Amino acid sequence: MKSLSVGIVSLVLTLSLGFAQSSLTFIDKNTGMPIAGVVVKIPSQQNQVSDEEGQVNIQVSKSIFISYSHVAYESGGVQIEENENRTIFLVPITRPLGEVLVTGFESERPLVHQAGAISKVLEYELYRFNENSILSAFNTKPGVRIEQRAPASYRISIRGSSLRSPFGVRNVKVYWNDIPFTSPDGTTAINILDLSNVQNSEIIKGPGGSIYGAGNGGVISFESRRQVTENYFSIDYGLGDFGLNRYRIGIDQQIGNGGVSASYVHQQSDGYREHSAMDRKVFQLALHSNPNENQSLSTQILYSDLDYQIPGALNAAQVEDNRRQARPGSVGQNSSIKQKTLYGTLSHELKFHQKWNNKTALYLNTTEFENPFILDYKRETAFSYGGRTKFTYDAIWGKFPVKIIAGGEYQYGKTLAQNFGNRQGKADTIRFSDDLITTQAFLFQQFEIEWTSKLLMTLGFSENFSRYDIDRQIDAGPGNPTFNSRTFDPIIIPRVAMVYKLNDISGIHGSISSGFSPPTIAEVRTNEGSINLDLQAERGTNYEIGYRGSYGIFNLDLTAFYFQLKETITSFTNDQGVVLFRNAGATDQKGIEAQIDYAIYRNQLSQVQEIKLSHGYTGHFFQFSEYSSGGADFSGNQLTGVAPNTLVNLLDVRTKPGFYLNLTHQYVDEIPLNDANTVFQEAYNLIGSKLGWRTVLGGRWDFEVYGGVDNLLDETYSLGNDLNAFAVRFYQPAPGRNWYGGAKLGFRY
Known part of the structure; x- marks a missing residue:
């Protein structure tokens, strides 16, 4: 018996001596404070949780990969060596x-x-x-x-x-x-x-x-993943009602101080309505490098092959009869769009002085576009290039911190645009063919100064130049081919803004800004062949005041604005159903936008770790201030296509085992569908839910499975109406109650 006890003690000592202790400390990246309650998952060992000092001690006998998660921070993983003391900085998910x-x-x-x-x-x-x-x-x-x-x-x-x-x-x-x-x-x-x-x-x-x-x-500024932080392979698959199928394959590979990432996605669906199928393939390749601490270089290639059908709008009687039908003629004429796009980019950022840095980005783009429609058949081949550069200067002038930003942007596009007749979905006799050239450029300058530790002022303006040429090569109509050009006078766009910081967690902001929007070539050169050179650029002035604040678990963002727009461009249809455009006097747009979010419960150590609510309200009280057309006066009418009131409510629940629940409610007020305000889409409520489970397996494998339902109330509504529609075809019916689901698998290597 004595020899057995000695043997057990000896075995325990041998095993313990085979392991070394490593220490992890988790710190909030923004505040520098330790984080308690971080769950650390260690291969072949029991999970551990960081203490009040943000620390976890683990026993390791060799280099291992551990993963970590916290309900309030972004998850991740790291390779740990024997006897290593590592500090890990976590980025909050929901932050003040x-x-x-x-x-x-x-x-x-x-x-x-x-x-x-x-x-x-x-x-x-x-x-x-x-x-x-x-x-x-x-x-x-x-x-x-x-x-x-x-x-x-x-x-x-x-x-x-x-x-x-x-x-x-x-x-x-x-x-x-x-x-x-x-x-x-x-x-x-x-x-x-x-x-x-x-x-x-x-x-x-x-x-x-x-x-x-x-x-x-x-x-809108989209940002894809810029940095490769680990070697990672992932595959996703999703499916749903109406033949929805989507799969994605992606890989990230670290290379020196940078890395390469690639992904391929294929999504297809049959669509809710007749003749509304979609097929899209997207490939993205990105290379990132940091030659030194003062430079970064990125290049990306995006290729997209998109093919989707256009069912067309319905009138009220057709919606009542069968909301899933296509507009008569859409199927026979194969109303659809095929678009292949290749987009290449190059970005370089350089800090060449303690106070100066520059960021420059260039792109090339080619597009093949084909659009058979009920009334015609359009083909376009487009090529464009351009770029943007920005210099930033940070310094102290006297006792005032200042930042000066200056730069420019240039874009050039050339398109061969041809319109044919449409004979049962095939291109027929050519109607007209144009060479289109568009050039737009602007210079911008911005000056920021902190008058006090609480008061920040911004002054900015840009000088804008734009021109388009429409060189008609073929015209099968009664007219002769002509060359048309439009150069817009240089436009100065100013902005002045101020922020007053009430304290570390709240502030008041206000601004006055100008804006303009010239007509696009698609609005000047219409599908029936006319060229409207009289269409003027929209000009507007926006007055805005807002408040933002964080109070413990609450975040509040409130903005009120008044936007005056002149030479407003609106759409209408002629007797053949072709969409045309005109300047429609002026509009007054008064609005309130508010969002509040808060975590009503958060405890990393309990089974239910977080319950979070968010509410968003939009009040857009827009009207035509001056608008007369065809002998009718629409002044005082609501702005077409805008819901006066919108409300969004979100509920998110996350649990310790990895289950999560998302609930969404959206209320949309009635929407005027024509300038006369005689036709409205009725108000509707949308409710959706998503339930899922995510976990980390063996420290290296990420796994998630989910399922959800949209439009739980099976509401009848349109998510995109045709405004001022020909033959009262206003409605593009959206799907009724429908389900979706999917699974994701990722591996760190």
């Missing part, structure tokens, strides 16, 4: 507004120090919904609405800016990784992007022309 950094107006500051209505859409918010598009996440932000007339047919409205967009994205400037993604002609094909091509987004609501050029609606 004073800790949320945004780069709006080219000035990286905490959100409470930004003078402007800026919303941030984080990666976890994008994946909170069905992962087939960015639509649902963006529609939770006050003042923002993405509409979908058919799968992959999007329209973006920021503060009612889609009035002139019967289809496509106009009047909103879009960037991808700080590079112009909006074409030189003012349109943006966001439908070529998959959700996986976006990690985080920022939205500037209202004119951003002082530093971003044309566009009264605002600015």
Whole structure:
């Protein structure tokens, strides 16, 4: 018996001597405070939790990979050696507004120090919904609405800016990784992007022309993953109602101080309505390097092959009879869009002095576009290039910290655009053919000064130049081929803004900004062949005041604005059903936008770790102030296509075993569908839910499975109506109650 006891003690000592102790300390990256309750998962050992000092001691006999997670911080993993003492800095997920950094107006500051209505859409918010598009996440932000007339047919409205967009994205400037993604002609094909091509987004609501050029609606800045932090392979698969299938394969590989990442995504669906199928393939390759501590270099290639059908709008009787039917003629004429796009970028950032740095980005883009429609058949081959450069100077003038930002942007686009007749979905006799050239450029300057530790002032302006040439090579109509050119006078766009920091957690901001938006070539050169050179650029002035604050678990963001727009561009249809455009006097746009979010419960050590609520309200009280057309006076009418009131409520629950639940409610007020305000879409409520489970297996494998339901109430509504529609075909019915699900698997190697 004595020899047995000695043997057991000897064995325990032998095993213990075979292990070395390593120490981990978890620190909040923003505050520098230790983090208690971090769950550390160690291969073949019991999970451990960091103490009040943020520390965990683990026994290791060799180099191992451990993963860590916390309900309030971004998860991750790290390789640990024997006898290593490692400090790990964690980035909060839900942070006070004073800790949320945004780069709006080219000035990286905490959100409470930004003078402007800026919303941030984080990666976890994008994946909170069905992962087939960015639509649902963006529609939770006050003042923002993405509409979908058919799968992959999007329209973006920021503060009612889609009035002139019967289809496509106009009047909103879009960037991808700080590079112009909006074409030189003012349109943006966001439908070529998959959700996986976006990690985080920022939205500037209202004119951003002082530093971003044309566009009264605002600015959207998409950002894909910039840095490769680990070697990682992942595969995702999703499916759902109406034949939805989506799979993604991705790989990240560290190389020296940088890395390479690649992904391929294929998404297809049959669509809710007849003739609404979609097929999209997207490949992205990114290379990142840091030659030294003062430089970074990135290059990306994006290829998108998109093919989707257009079911067309219905009138009220057709919706009542069968909301899933296509517009008569859409199937026979194969109304659809095929678009192949190759987009290449190069970005370089250099800090060449303690006070100076420069960031320059260039891009090339080619697109093949084919669009059979009920009335015609359109083909386009486009090529464009451009870039943006920015210099930043930080210094102290006297006792005042200042920042000077100066730079420029240039874009050139050339398109061969041909319109044919459509004979049962095939291109028939050519009607007209144009060579289109668009050039736009602007210079921007911005001066920031901190008058006191609490008061920050910003002065900025841009000088804008734009021109387009329409060289008609073929005209099968009664006219002769002609050359048409339009050069817009140089436009100065100013902005003045101030922020007063009440304390470390709250502030008041106000601004006055100007904006302009010239007509796009698609609005000047219409599908029936006419060229409207009389269409004027929109001009507007925006007055804005807001308050932001964080109070423990509460974040509050409140903005009130008044936007006056002149030479408003609106759409209408002629007797043949062709969409045309005109300047419609002036509009008055008064609004309130508010968002509050708070964690009503948070405890990393309990079974239910977090319960979080968020509420967003949009009050857009817009009207035509001066608008007469065809003998009718629409002055005083509500602005077409804008819901006066929108409310969003979110509930998120996360648990210790890894289960999570997301609930979403959205109320949309009735929407006027024509300028006369005689037709409205009825108000509706949408409720959706998503339930999932995520875990880390063996320290290296990430696994997640999820499922959800959209439109639980089976509401009848349109997510993208046709405004001022021909033959009263206003409605593009959205799906009724539908389900989706999927699984994800990732491996660190």
